[in-house]
Amino acid sequence: MKVSKDLMAASSAPLVLAILAEGESYGYAIVRRVRELSDGEIEWTDGLLYPLLHRLEDAGHVESRWGQSDTGRRRRYYRLTAAGTAEITEQRRQWAAVAAALESAWDGVRQAITPLAPGAAP
Amino acid sequence: MSPRHTPHTPDAGAAPAATSSTSVEAEIARWRSYVVARSSVTAADADELEDHLRGQIDDLTAAGLAQDEAFLVAIKRMGSQADVAREFARTHSRRLWRQLVLDGGESRPRGTAGPMLGFAVAAGLAVKLPWLAIDPERAPFDYLLTAMPLLLTVLAAFLWWRRSDSAATLATVGSVAAGLIALGVAYPFDDSSDTATLALLHGAIVMWLGVGIAYAAGDWRSRNARMDFIRFTGEWLIYMFLIATGGGVLMGVSLAVFEGLGLDPIVAITEWVLPLGVGGATVVAAWLVESKQEVLESIAPALTRIFAPVATLALVAMLGGAAVSGGFQDSRDVLIAVDLVLVVVLGLVLYSISAIEPSSPAGWTDRLQLALVVAALALDVVALVAMADRTFDGGLTPNRVATLGMNLVLLVNLTGTAWLYLQRLLRGTALTALLRWQTGYLPVFGAWAAVVVVALPPLFAFA
Secondary structure: OOOOHHHHHHHHHHHHHHHHHOOOEEHHHHHHHHHHHOOOOOOOOHHHHHHHHHHHHHOOOEEEEEEEOOOOOEEEEEEEOHHHHHHHHHHHHHHHHHHHHHHHHHHHOOOOOOOOOOOOOO | OOOOOOOOOOOOOOOOOOOOOHHHHHHHHHHHHHHHHOOOOOHHHHHHHHHHHHHHHHHHHHOOOOHHHHHHHHHHHHOOHHHHHHHHHHHOOOOHHHHHHHOOOOOOOOOOHHHHHHHHHHHHHHHHHHHHHOOOOOOHHHHHHHHHHHHHHHHHHHHHHHOOOOHHHHHHHHHHHHHHHHHHHHOOOOOOOHHHHHHHHHHHHHHHHHHHHHHOOOOOOOHHHHHHHHHHHHHHHHHHHHHHHHHHHHHHHHHHHHHHOOOOOHHHHHHHHHHHHHHHHHHHHHHHHHHOHHHHHHHHHHHHHHHHHHHHHHHHHHHHHHHHHOOOOOOOOHHHHHHHHHHHHHHHHHHHHHHOOOOOOOOHHHHHHHHHHHHHHHHHHHHHHHHHOOOOOOOOOHHHHHHHHHHHHHHHHHHHHHHHHHHHHHHOOOOHHHHHHHHHHHHHHHHHHHHHHHOHHHHOOOO
């Protein structure tokens, strides 16, 4: 299974903000963390993460600074701002509303749709 | 788990800096040069992408891949360069044309020269027609307070037409202009009154922000649109200056030639060529800014680099002069001069922050800008101290209220600017905070100017 492109686009900003809530991080580490969190189901086009990070910075949700990696490379680190923390709360509320609506809709038509996997349906 | 060679975590025991093989180094350098060649990707963006690429290669080689294999996988993961570059362009939409170039030019604003000339003629008439109705020699302010809003409305209409925007935007600008003209008619200004000069100058600021609404196609709340309008203002002024210089030389030469021919061209030139030319130039300059954007885009950073150090030196010399002479002597026109200095400094700051990539790290340009702003603030404090005991001796005059008010507006702006530059230098933050401060401050100028136009003349009995 692969997560569809649209769903990935919608979830990328919330995921990045949530990962930065764990602490300051940089691009490649964020991509790795997404892979970990999604058990490899979410495969981003890595290059597109950076424009996204810059947009989040423009919106004031994250801030960045230039530092160095262990091997001495120039590396840009990002961390969450207070506005970003507030944004996470707002996004959680929205995603919970969407997820709840979908669950109820699918519950109502349980007979018509195939179960996810043997024994996996709640 | 992903079916590809994806280690979940970097191998803790792996040797660091594994990407040292020369052939892979050469590949990375070549990849980087392709990435930077895209106009929307800056060197700093490329640094960031390269760090990512090298991190990925290190991990993959640690997981057992050969270096060249690791390079290929890492490149593939990075995604198509066109996609990445387009996303970057969307992010730095400070420059709409870049996006248009990348997208193959669809939905380009209307821009042929023919209709532009039509608007230029209309702008010329906006200056000339009121001239026929109101004699500018007998009632200069009545004339100027009518012609200026009309002219800028035509300019706004030109921008509105290029953007194919809604009629509501044009109606907003039109009502601002109508309000200004109505004030000019309703207020009984004397020919030589100070309040009339002040109303004209501040009315121009209000009206120019009205042009900004048309420029932003109604989206005047957007920070990017405001920054673009600030940039537009600077570039428009440069083009106006160039056109005025060229036009002035041409008029002088024509004058000499016609006089040699035994004809007197002075009336034709001052009463027809000049007003029509000034009007037309406003539209032509706006058109040049928008269609020849690349030309000035490379000039603005150069101008900043030349004038920021020169202006800093000039300010330091002024401060030295103040120390030698013991402060300002005559307080009457000092504050106007200092206001002008602050405006110039603010202009240089705006030029500088509009020319620098917002995500770029703090550097010597920022130090210089901070020095410039601090020097200007110091000069302002010297002037205000000198005025403090003298200003109110002769009572409040409209000029004093207006200059003092504008001084405070600029003082607050530049103090905030200095503070944010300091933050940027100490904490290495991105330029975004400064951009937000300056674009957010724009309405303050408009609000103060509106107060001067509307409230000041009646308060001082149109003196």
